[in-house]
Amino acid sequence: MKILNPDTVTAPASRYAQAVVHAAGAERMVISGQLGLRPDGSLENGLEAQMERAWTNVFALMSAGGFEREHLLRATIYVTLPGQVALYREVRDRMLGGHRCANTYLEISALAAPEFLVEIEAEAVRE
Amino acid sequence: MKILNPDTVTAPASRYAQAVVHAAGAERMVISGQLGLRPDGSLENGLEAQMERAWTNVFALMSAGGFEREHLLRATIYVTLPGQVALYREVRDRMLGGHRCANTYLEISALAAPEFLVEIEAEAVRE
Amino acid sequence: MKILNPDTVTAPASRYAQAVVHAAGAERMVISGQLGLRPDGSLENGLEAQMERAWTNVFALMSAGGFEREHLLRATIYVTLPGQVALYREVRDRMLGGHRCANTYLEISALAAPEFLVEIEAEAVRE
Numbered sequence: 001m002k003i004l005n006p007d008t009v010t011a012p013a014s015r016y017a018q019a020v021v022h023a024a025g026a027e028r029m030v031i032s033g034q035l036g037l038r039p040d041g042s043l044e045n046g047l048e049a050q051m052e053r054a055w056t057n058v059f060a061l062m063s064a065g066g067f068e069r070e071h072l073l074r075a076t077i078y079v080t081l082p083g084q085v086a087l088y089r090e091v092r093d094r095m096l097g098g099h100r101c102a103n104t105y106l107e108i109s110a111l112a113a114p115e116f117l118v119e120i121e122a123e124a125v126r127e
Numbered sequence: 128m129k130i131l132n133p134d135t136v137t138a139p140a141s142r143y144a145q146a147v148v149h150a151a152g153a154e155r156m157v158i159s160g161q162l163g164l165r166p167d168g169s170l171e172n173g174l175e176a177q178m179e180r181a182w183t184n185v186f187a188l189m190s191a192g193g194f195e196r197e198h199l200l201r202a203t204i205y206v207t208l209p210g211q212v213a214l215y216r217e218v219r220d221r222m223l224g225g226h227r228c229a230n231t232y233l234e235i236s237a238l239a240a241p242e243f244l245v246e247i248e249a250e251a252v253r254e
Numbered sequence: 255m256k257i258l259n260p261d262t263v264t265a266p267a268s269r270y271a272q273a274v275v276h277a278a279g280a281e282r283m284v285i286s287g288q289l290g291l292r293p294d295g296s297l298e299n300g301l302e303a304q305m306e307r308a309w310t311n312v313f314a315l316m317s318a319g320g321f322e323r324e325h326l327l328r329a330t331i332y333v334t335l336p337g338q339v340a341l342y343r344e345v346r347d348r349m350l351g352g353h354r355c356a357n358t359y360l361e362i363s364a365l366a367a368p369e370f371l372v373e374i375e376a377e378a379v380r381e
Binding site for chain 1 (some may be wrong): 319363
């Protein structure tokens with residue numbers, strides 16, 4: 001997995017990769033959008049806690065398939081509240097512990113229910 | 128194609144997979160967002176009929192590439208009307224006939240034109 | 255990379271592919287959502303210029319990884335202004351120079367900051 005941040009494109013505004021290349025021989029995991037739900041199905045309170053839990057869920061799924069955090073290739077983030085990108089970056093950097101992946105941040109009308117404030121959809125590859 | 132629903136993450140609220148892993152040697156199909164358009168370009172009436180048609184279009188494209196329904200890996204669903212997730216699940220389960228794939232449901236401001244109520248973007252792999 | 259536009263699904267409304275199939279032995283590039291930012295980090299003025307710049311950024315990243323324009327597999331476009339699909343198609347066709355890829359067009363509440371009008375997220379494969 002090779003990270004690209006060439007100087008022909010503006011530097012990432014935060015800790016992510018503008019692009020990531022992976023080779024043909026990669027096992028790939030595709031992950032459904034993860035919400036701020038605990039394993040018992042209850043919902044975390046507030047955006048920050050929901051963000052942390054959604055990341056925890058992404059990593060729990062990766063772990064269940066034998067993937068490590070460093071195998072995370074891409075994450076697309078959907079947030080229903082306006083102006084939350086700074087919080088998103090802070091939580092992501094804390095949860096990713098220095099790993100960088102491709103990232104797209106979007107503000108969306110709603111998720112599957114009004115109480116869901118964030119959803120993280122992701123994929124991982126293991127070469 | 129291996130489906131993962133580990134107990135470290137809350138069980139899916141409906142018939143889908145929290146994550147799917149596929150091996151390196153997979154042929155992959157990437158499908159443009161499908162609308163509720165019939166083959167003659169006319170639009171189905173109402174959300175449910177548009178949902179059914181969008182799925183029919185996804186399967187028609189898969190079939191054209193030699194893929195079966197069971198090769199569907201992931202679908203991302205964009206709906207412009209609020210509160211339609213129960214209908215979405217019912218239609219999806221009917222159209223997928225027991226197959227489960229990775230799923231992300233999103234409520235979106237609009238699609239390419241105001242009369243489009245749903246779009247389904249998907250990918251498939253054949254190992 | 256094999257483009258599919260079968261007559262079982264309505265013809266694409268513009269120059270794109272309803273589906274694209276690629277073989278197992280493909281090197282793959284996943285690209286973060288690209289905005290209308292110049293290499294120095296300043297923002298282009300207006301939607302059309304931001305669209306052109308976002309495409310330029312996608313191609314610059316592909317080029318940095320050794321990919322050509324013809325390796326573009328899929329693009330998902332997020333626009334914050336209503337009713338801009340005709341402009342989108344015109345700019346895309348100009349920027350893609352005859353190449354067709356899988357495409358999904360979405361109107362979204364907002365991107366990472368209110369001045370960003372368009373974001374293009376994409377992937378490429380090289381067989």
